[in-house]
Amino acid sequence: MSAAVAWDVAPAPVRVPGRPARPQLVSVPTGSAVADLPARPLRITRAGRLAITLSVVVAAIALSVALFTGGASATVIDHSTTVRPGQTLSEIATQQLPQLSMAEAVAQIQIANDLTGSDVHAGQTLLIPQVG
Secondary structure, three states, rough: HHHHHHHHHHOOOOOOOOOOOOOOOOOOOHHHHOOOOOOOOOOOOOOHHHHHHHHHHHHHHHHHHHHHHHHOOOEEEEEEEEEOOOHHHHHHHHHHHHHHHHHHHHHHHHHHHHOOOOOOOOOEEEEEEOOO
């Protein structure tokens, strides 16, 4: 048998892991002895970039919805009236907006005044929208 064959058959030497290197104490300057080191560039992970991108997209969508819906439904106010004792919203609607049906006039006044119901009280000032 040749030496080369004997060398290939020999088992690989087993390495014994050595002890890990112990951390060394380092003297760190403090106070005025600290040199102004340039800041390292900010590194953002993939998840961080995704979160930032999603936040920007959501904010852009919310802004566009607010801008495009606010202008289309803006109500032009013609004048205002004060509710007298005993008056109802439907009476005010038929008096102030006679060209509309009562239900449509009530709805227009509710929208102009941000009313959720038909309850009004004496002394309350209602904005009357311009129609047509």
